[in-house]
Every structure is written in C-alpha cells, then in structure tokens.
Amino acid sequence: MGIQGLLPLLKSIQNHRHISEFAGQTLAVDSYVWLHRGAYACAPQLVKGEPTTKYVEYAMHRVRLLLHHGVTPYMVFDGGPLPAKKGTESERKKKRDENLARATALTAQGKHTQARDFYTKCVDVTPEMAYQLIKALRAEGVKYVVAPYEADPQLAYLERHGIVQGIVTEDSDLLVFGCKNVIFKLDSDGTCVNIRRDDFGKVGEIEMAGWGDREFREMAMLSGCDYLPSIPGLGLKTSHKLLRKYKSVPAVLRAIPITSKTLRVPPGYLEQFHEAERAFLYQRVWCPVKEKLVMLGEVPVGEGGWDEAFIGECV
Incomplete structure (x- = not known):
C-alpha cells in the first residue's frame, strides 16, 4: 500500500510524537486502515463467514483513543472502485485467492498456526464491514464521510x-x-510518527531542497504506484537522480534508452504516466461544504480532451 520504500527514504524527518500533542485538532482517519488491522485479529472467522465484531471493536478503540486525548476524529471510507486502479485491484484479488487456497490446505492438514498467517493475507475489508463500523460511529456521534x-x-x-x-x-x-x-504508526498507547511536508527540504537521504509537489509526485510515480506499473529496476533513488539531472519526465524517458543498459521503458508509458498523474490531481471527491461531487484539484484551462472516467464518473 503506497509507494514502496518512500517512508524509509523519509526517515530523517520522521518525528516520534504522542497523539495528545494534536489535542484540539480534527484529524481525518483512513478508516480502512483500522478495519484491515482489526480484521487481522479475526481473519479466519471473516474468511470462513463466521460472525465476529472484533474489527469494529479494534477501530472504535482507536476512535476513543483520539477522543480521550482531545482529538476529534473525522472518519473517511473508501467508496466505489476507481477505473485507474483496476489493474492493481485485480492483482491484489489474485494474491488473496492464492493465500486462501494455501490457508485452506494447511487447515485441512491440521497446521492451524501456519494457516492463520495465510488467512491474514487473504482477508479483505468489505462494504458490509465498513457499514458495521459506520453504525458504531453513528451511535457515538463521530463524524464520517464515504468517498465517492x-x-x-x-x-x-x-x-x-x-x-x-x-x-x-x-x-x-x-x-x-x-x-x-500526516500521522503514521499510531499505536494503542498513543505514540505515532509524524511527517510534515514543511520538512521535506531537510531530508538527509536525498536532496529535495527546492522541489515542489510536482517534482516529488513525479519521483514517486516513476518508481511505481497503484495507478501505474513501475519501470522494472527503477526505484525511488534512481528516479530522484534522473529527475534531478533531466528536470522532466519526458526528458528522463528519452534519456533512459541512451544512458542505461538495464532499464527499459514500456511502449506507451508516457501517456500512461499522464493518466496516472490525473488520478493524483483531479480524482473525484465529496465536498461536505458544497454537498456535491467535485474534483480534488481544478483542471487547468486547455487541459481537456482526456477520458474523465479514468478518475471516476461524476455520478
């Protein structure tokens, strides 16, 4: 989940904090993260279709942790499937099916401890599980939104x-x-890791001084993301080095066949890159103020002519 290797690359600006330091603030929570973690505790029951509420209990414990420390949670849920992520979701489903088959075989052999490891790898958070958490949030008056x-x-x-x-x-x-x-690794005792974008210029592992959102986004995307398969062998540090030298993605892609004996740019990659970037820039979201669907960012004048269905239909 996310850009492989990105958090270790930003280790020098990871600040270890306690959630109480955010008292008085409203923090949006990726609800499916907590649902996934809670599901690990009851993975065999979920996969077998047995009744359990452990995943709801886990998530609500985290909600109450925030409230206890004076933080207002704003829970955010995934909505419908995004066309831009179709390939990634298909690959994930294939892996879940493979893990389920291995878990079932190990269970039949009486190897329950080993089977449990594979059950946790094949469990998936369903809309029904999200609904059960939403009911618990409603009961305690916790704000939430389901993304389109x-x-x-x-x-x-x-x-x-x-x-x-x-x-x-x-x-x-x-x-x-x-x-x-952004707050990562929130533990049950309230400890967490905080990364602030204002600190990007202080990253020790790579030089990011002077870089804006575009350069950082392009570096991450070139290394591979959920909307775009990676160029085999091209990781974050290499994509950073190439962007520093050649300044733009088209220039990087032109340079790779000339300067590298191992990297190969797939046919049509640049257009795929532009499509994936639109998912980061313009994806559909729900505006709770206007109470309607909007785009994450405004499409610049003259940048039309592409299939907006890729970033989600305006339904």
Whole structure:
C-alpha cells in the first residue's frame, strides 16, 4: 500500500510524537486502515463467514483513543472502485485467492498456526464491514464521510480545504497527494510518527531542497504506484537522480534508452504516466461544504480532451 520504500527514504524527518500533542485538532482517519488491522485479529472467522465484531471493536478503540486525548476524529471510507486502479485491484484479488487456497490446505492438514498467517493475507475489508463500523460511529456521534471512490484524495481534500488539520493513515500515497501533516504508526498507547511536508527540504537521504509537489509526485510515480506499473529496476533513488539531472519526465524517458543498459521503458508509458498523474490531481471527491461531487484539484484551462472516467464518473 503506497509507494514502496518512500517512508524509509523519509526517515530523517520522521518525528516520534504522542497523539495528545494534536489535542484540539480534527484529524481525518483512513478508516480502512483500522478495519484491515482489526480484521487481522479475526481473519479466519471473516474468511470462513463466521460472525465476529472484533474489527469494529479494534477501530472504535482507536476512535476513543483520539477522543480521550482531545482529538476529534473525522472518519473517511473508501467508496466505489476507481477505473485507474483496476489493474492493481485485480492483482491484489489474485494474491488473496492464492493465500486462501494455501490457508485452506494447511487447515485441512491440521497446521492451524501456519494457516492463520495465510488467512491474514487473504482477508479483505468489505462494504458490509465498513457499514458495521459506520453504525458504531453513528451511535457515538463521530463524524464520517464515504468517498465517492478512493479515501486518499478525499483525505487530501479535507486537509487542503482546512476541514481537518492532519491525516491518520498507513499509506504513503497521502504524501504524494500533497498532504501537509500526516500521522503514521499510531499505536494503542498513543505514540505515532509524524511527517510534515514543511520538512521535506531537510531530508538527509536525498536532496529535495527546492522541489515542489510536482517534482516529488513525479519521483514517486516513476518508481511505481497503484495507478501505474513501475519501470522494472527503477526505484525511488534512481528516479530522484534522473529527475534531478533531466528536470522532466519526458526528458528522463528519452534519456533512459541512451544512458542505461538495464532499464527499459514500456511502449506507451508516457501517456500512461499522464493518466496516472490525473488520478493524483483531479480524482473525484465529496465536498461536505458544497454537498456535491467535485474534483480534488481544478483542471487547468486547455487541459481537456482526456477520458474523465479514468478518475471516476461524476455520478
């Protein structure tokens, strides 16, 4: 989930904090992160269709943790499937099916401990599970929103428009969406890791001084993201080095066949890159103020002519 290797690359600006330091603020929460974690505790029951509420209990414990420390949670749920992510979702389903087959075989052999490891890998959060959590949130008066498509741009929109002051997640994609104040690894004791976009110029592992949202986004995307398969062998540090030298993605792609003996740019990659970038820039979100669907960002004048269905239908 997210950009592989991105959080370790930003280790030098990871600040270890306690959630109480955010008291008085409203933080948007990627609800499916907590649902996934809660599902691990009851993975065999979920996969077998047995009744359980452990995943709801886990998520509500985290909700109450925030409230206890004076933080107002704003829960955000994934909505419908996004066309831009069709390939990624298909691959994930294939892996879940493979893990389920292995879990079933190990269970039949009486190897329950080993089977449990595979059950946790094949469990998936369903809309019904999300609904059960929503009912619990309603009962305690906790604010929530179901995104029209993915939670990530919805979280980014809420922060960008001052509706929340930060985001709780485990997905490094939120940094690629341009979020300014992101909280990772929230533990049951309230400890967490905070990454602030204002600190990007202080990253010790790579030189990012002078870079804006575009350069950072392009570096991450070139290394591979949920909307775009990676160029085999091209990781974050290499994409950073190439962008520093050649300044733009088209220039990088022109240089790769000339300068590299191992990297190969797939046919049509640049157009695929532009499509994927639109998912980061313009994906559909719900505006709780206007009470209607809007785009995450405004499409510049003259940048039309592409299939908007890729970033979600305006339904």
